[in-house]
Amino acid sequence: MIRRTGLAALLASTLIGAPAIAQTAPGQTPPNPALVEGGFATTDATDPYLWLEEVEGERAMAWVEAQNTRSLGILQGDPRYQGLHDQALAIVQARDRIAMPGFNRDGTVDNFWQDATHVRGIWRRATLDSYRTETPAWQTILDFDALAASEGANWVYKGANCLEPDERLCLISLSDGGKDAVVVREFDSTTRTFVDGGFVLPEGKHRISWVDADTLMVATDFGPGTLTESGYPYIVKILKRGQSLDQAVEVYRGTASDGGYGVSPYTLRDADGVIQALLINRPLDTYRAETWRVVDGQAVKLELPARGNINALVQGQLVVTTDQDWTAPSGQAFTAGDVIAWDLDTWFADPATAAQLIIHPGERDSIEAISATRNRLVVARYENVRGSVYVYTPGPGDWARQRLDLPQNVTVGVGSASATDDRIFVTAAGYLTPSSLYLADAASGSVDTLKTLPAKFDATGMRVDQFEARSADGTMIPYFVVHRDAMAMDGSNPTLLYGYGGFQVSMLPGYSPTMGKLWLERGGVYVVANTRGGGEFGPRWHQAAQQANRQRAHEDFQAVAADLIARGITSQPRLGVMGGSQGGLFMGAMLTQRPDLINAAVIAVPLFDMLRFHTLLAGASWMGEYGDPRIPEQRAVIAQYSPYQNLRAGRPYPEVFIHTSTKDDRVHPGHARKAAARLEELGYPVLFYENTDGGHAAGANLRETARRIALEYTYLTRRLMD
Numbered sequence: 001m002i003r004r005t006g007l008a009a010l011l012a013s014t015l016i017g018a019p020a021i022a023q024t025a026p027g028q029t030p031p032n033p034a035l036v037e038g039g040f041a042t043t044d045a046t047d048p049y050l051w052l053e054e055v056e057g058e059r060a061m062a063w064v065e066a067q068n069t070r071s072l073g074i075l076q077g078d079p080r081y082q083g084l085h086d087q088a089l090a091i092v093q094a095r096d097r098i099a100m101p102g103f104n105r106d107g108t109v110d111n112f113w114q115d116a117t118h119v120r121g122i123w124r125r126a127t128l129d130s131y132r133t134e135t136p137a138w139q140t141i142l143d144f145d146a147l148a149a150s151e152g153a154n155w156v157y158k159g160a161n162c163l164e165p166d167e168r169l170c171l172i173s174l175s176d177g178g179k180d181a182v183v184v185r186e187f188d189s190t191t192r193t194f195v196d197g198g199f200v201l202p203e204g205k206h207r208i209s210w211v212d213a214d215t216l217m218v219a220t221d222f223g224p225g226t227l228t229e230s231g232y233p234y235i236v237k238i239l240k241r242g243q244s245l246d247q248a249v250e251v252y253r254g255t256a257s258d259g260g261y262g263v264s265p266y267t268l269r270d271a272d273g274v275i276q277a278l279l280i281n282r283p284l285d286t287y288r289a290e291t292w293r294v295v296d297g298q299a300v301k302l303e304l305p306a307r308g309n310i311n312a313l314v315q316g317q318l319v320v321t322t323d324q325d326w327t328a329p330s331g332q333a334f335t336a337g338d339v340i341a342w343d344l345d346t347w348f349a350d351p352a353t354a355a356q357l358i359i360h361p362g363e364r365d366s367i368e369a370i371s372a373t374r375n376r377l378v379v380a381r382y383e384n385v386r387g388s389v390y391v392y393t394p395g396p397g398d399w400a401r402q403r404l405d406l407p408q409n410v411t412v413g414v415g416s417a418s419a420t421d422d423r424i425f426v427t428a429a430g431y432l433t434p435s436s437l438y439l440a441d442a443a444s445g446s447v448d449t450l451k452t453l454p455a456k457f458d459a460t461g462m463r464v465d466q467f468e469a470r471s472a473d474g475t476m477i478p479y480f481v482v483h484r485d486a487m488a489m490d491g492s493n494p495t496l497l498y499g500y501g502g503f504q505v506s507m508l509p510g511y512s513p514t515m516g517k518l519w520l521e522r523g524g525v526y527v528v529a530n531t532r533g534g535g536e537f538g539p540r541w542h543q544a545a546q547q548a549n550r551q552r553a554h555e556d557f558q559a560v561a562a563d564l565i566a567r568g569i570t571s572q573p574r575l576g577v578m579g580g581s582q583g584g585l586f587m588g589a590m591l592t593q594r595p596d597l598i599n600a601a602v603i604a605v606p607l608f609d610m611l612r613f614h615t616l617l618a619g620a621s622w623m624g625e626y627g628d629p630r631i632p633e634q635r636a637v638i639a640q641y642s643p644y645q646n647l648r649a650g651r652p653y654p655e656v657f658i659h660t661s662t663k664d665d666r667v668h669p670g671h672a673r674k675a676a677a678r679l680e681e682l683g684y685p686v687l688f689y690e691n692t693d694g695g696h697a698a699g700a701n702l703r704e705t706a707r708r709i710a711l712e713y714t715y716l717t718r719r720l721m722d
Contacts, residue, residue: 032593032641032648034639035639035640035645035646039645041611041674042611042645047612048681049673049674053616053668055662055668056662063673063677064662064673067688068688068689068690071657071687075687075689075715076711076714078714078717080714080717081710081711084518084709084713084714084717085706087514087517087518088514088518088709088710089702089703091514092705092709093115093116093702094115096453097453098435098437098451098453099111099113099451100415101416101425102416103416103419104125104167105165105166105167105273105419106167107127107420108125108128109126109128109131109416110123111124111125112157114701114702115702118143119145119701119702120144121157122141122143122144122145123140123141123142123144124139124140125138125139125141132450140192142172142192144156144157153174153176154176155176156174156178157172157174157175158174159172160173161208161209162189163212163213164210164269165272165273165419169186169187169188170186171184171186172184172185172186172187172194173206176203177663177692179663179664180666182203182205182206183202184199184208185198185200199216199239199241201218201220205221205231205233206218207220207236207263208220208265209266209267209278210267211267211275211278214240214241215239215241216239217238217267217280218239218245218248218265219233219234219236219237219262219263220233221233222235225256227262228257228262228621229257229614229620230259230261230614230617230621231617231618232258232618232621233263234253234254234255234256234262234263236252236265236280237249237250237251238251251280251294252265252282252292258283258284259283259285259620259623260283260286260621260624261621262621263280263282263283264280264281265280265281266279269313270316271374271419273419276344277293277294277344277348278293278294279291279292279294279302280293280294280299283621284306286503286622286623287307287625288306288307288624290302290306293348302351303351305322305323305326306324307323307324308321308324308326311339312372312377313344313372314372314374314375314376314377314394316343317341317342317343318342318344319339319358319372320341321338321340321367321370322334322335322336322338323336323539324539330353330354330355332355336539337360337365337539337540338360339357339359339379340355340357341355341358342355342356356398356399358377358399359381361381361538362383363537364383364385364537365381365383365538366535366536366537366538367379367380367381367382368382368387368413369413369414371414371415371417373422373424373443374418374419374420375394375422375443376422376442376443377394377399378390378392378414378417378442379391379392380412380413382506382508385478385536386408386409387410387411387508388404388406388412389403389404389412389414389426389440390402390403390404391403404440404447405447406428406438407436409430410428410429410433411428411429411509411511412428413428415437421441421443423439424440424442425438425440425450426440426447429453429509430509430510431482431509431510431511431512432464432482432511432516434453434511435452435453435510435511436451436453437449437450437451437452438450453511456513456516457516457520458521459516461484461485461486462482462483462484462485462520463482463483464480464482464509465483466478466479466480466481467479469559469560469562470559471555471556472555473552473555477529477530477531477532477556477559478530478536479528479529479530480509480528480530481525481527481569483525483526487569489567489569491570492571492574493523493525493569493570494525494574494576494720495524495527495564495569495570495574495575495576495720496519496526496527496576496577496578497527497528497560497561497575497576497577498526498528498577498579498583499528499579499583500531500534500579500582500583501532501533501553501554501556502553502585502625503542503582504535504539504542505535505582506534506536507528507530507531507536509528518709518713522717524716524721525569525570527569529556529557531545531553531557531560532544532545532552533553546624547624547626547627547634547637548627548634550637550641551637551640551641554586554589554590554593554641557586558590558593558594558597561594561597562594565597572598573720574599574720575597575598575600576599576600576602576716576719576720577598577600577602578602578604578712578716579602580606581604581606581666581667582607582625584603584606584607584671584672585606585643587601587603588603588607588608588643588644589641591603591643591647592643592646593641593646595651595652596652598654599654599720600654600655600656600657600715600716600719600720601654601657602656602657602659602715603656603659604659604712605664605667605672606658606660606671606672606675607619607671608643608644608672608674609642609644609645609671609674609675610626610629610639610642611635611638611642611644611645612629613629613671614628614629616668616670616671617668618666619667619668626638643675644674644675647675648682649682649683654719655684655686655687656679657686657688657689657715658675658676658686658687658688659672659688659689660691661690662690662691663691663692669690672688673688673690676688689711691704691708
């Protein structure tokens with residue numbers, strides 16, 4: 001299954017056009033003066049805080065400790081913190097959550113579970129019949145709390161890769177404290193023990209695929225000169241059982257200048273687990289990639305769109321999504337967002353074989369997830385941000401389509417699919433509608449309700465509306481508002497605006513118990529902006545705010561903020577914004593460009609120094625999204641919105657809350673550290689917290705997650721509700 005964005009849906013209401021708001025004119029540069037080369041942080045020599053990029057440096061960690069002491073003293077010293085923390089902890093550790101299942105070929109289901117007893121989590125298994133009951137008879141496969149304790153390690157579970165079709169031998173990924181880099185160890189899920197003398201890979205950002213019980217395709221750090229400039233592998237080798245990494249045989253080599261997240265080998269299998277091809281994905285940048293097939297130890301390039309994905313193999317049909325307008329070798333022209341298919345064997349024999357068009361989304365449509373059962377293709381499709389799940393049946397002409405009977409106007413998503421029949425788990429949820437899990441039969445179309453999450457907050461008298469704001473270039477930007485029916489339209493409502501705005505990630509509604517309990521139930525309003533840069537309306541919506549057009553996404557978000565104020569939903573003293581990672585960059589741009597609109601900003605694990613992002617950890621892999629600061633023309637565009645360089649004295653910045661993780665080996669914690677240091681230097685109040693564990697998710701276990709959530713909502717309460 002390929003899943004770009006997770007679940008999404010529309011709750012309530014008619015789309016309402018927003019009144020025009022006075023703001024930046026189309027094509028106008030951001031409201032920041034042009035940077036002067038040689039100015040603050042435009043070169044290494046003019047950046048006084050480079051030492052904060054030394055992740056574990058003694059001076060840097062002393063600074064972090066001092067910041068943590070001060071910020072935790074303020075936030076945890078607030079009389080409301082403990083209550084918010086206890087509520088968050090109760091929610092994240094609750095045992096009445098839905099245990100999301102994954103199909104095994106023997107008819108059982110697996111689940112990874114965390115609660116107050118199993119803080120790091122357990123991998124467990126039950127029969128499907130038992131899972132249907134209120135109290136399934138789970139059998140523990142691997143207890144990660146017990147493993148960490150027995151080995152004296154800070155293990156965080158990062159997934160299992162099991163050999164098909166019997167799924168007995170599994171490669172377990174274990175992270176030290178939540179980092180992306182993992183240690184890989186072979187595990188026998190039947191004996192429930194690590195395999196003596198089995199496959200073991202040291203800590204690294206590995207890309208691994210089983211070939212057979214004694215063979216792996218591996219892309220990893222094979223020694224000096226084998227990683228890209230963003231720290232990902234570009235060489236693929238065949239590793240046999242008993243061999244060391246230096247004995248593995250190379251089958252493919254990219255280049256050190258490759259972008260993206262490193263070469264990824266994967267084994268294409270049919271529904272019976274039989275290998276149909278050994279494939280390698282070679283990213284050229286963040287979005288463009290080549291696909292190669294290994295035949296008799298040699299790699300052969302396949303003719304596929306550079307921006308696209310192989311989604312599934314169903315009944316011998318290879319299903320592909322193209323994220324660009326593309327002319328196939330057959331001469332057929334396809335449009336960005338199309339889903340197409342070839343008969344695999346025929347296409348391998350003749351790449352000019354004509355493809356079948358399965359789905360041609362409209363301008364306001366998107367494909368959010370694609371999965372395959374044994375005989376059917378299952379698609380989560382959104383039409384004007386309204387979700388539905390469709391089943392497509394391969395045929396010689398148009399593929400037959402059937403819509404599953406699921407609740408309307410809620411988030412929908414496809415989960416684990418069976419390879420032995422046509423059953424698939426499907427989910428539905430909304431901002432105010434607790435998540436439900438269904439078992440659907442893609443062959444018959446039947447849908448059975450399996451589990452429903454109990455309400456985690458009181459949504460009585462609440463509703464969801466969808467509005468639109470006019471961005472600087474006239475584009476209408478949809479956004480959701482979750483609020484009480486009796487909301488006063490006098491600007492008095494504490495309002496939290498959330499955004500992300502990049503990487504084709506769609507911000508589609510879902511049920512958040514912690515947000516509901518700690519914000520909505522206490523009188524807050526919650527808003528989510530569907531800006532360009534996301535995938536809400538397919539690849540074109542994303543590409544409209546890439547690279548040279550990045551500022552459009554910032555203007556979209558700012559337009560939503562201004563629209564909320566113009567409607568009387570909130571006002572500057574009551575409006576706060578929140579976002580993490582790319583969303584942290586979003587918040588930084590809001591802070592430096594339109595601080596007059598906001599009174600709070602939660603800036604989580606952010607990108608912030610965009611003139612150096614490509615030099616820090618995995619940053620170079622994102623140049624397909626932002627551009628290359630080494631190229632003068634692209635650097636000039638990036639410099640206009642890079643928050644770090646654009647922080648200025650004398651601006652109406654509110655006190656912000658910035659948090660990150662020492663263990664984040666994806667977005668460098670130096671971004672967040674330097675942002676806080678620069679704000680302090682300029683005389684602004686700032687709260688900074690760095691979790692010494694947690695990785696990019698900023699929470700290695702449930703207790704740390706609860707603490708982070710409580711800190712965020714304590715801060716927002718102080719800024720927006722007091």
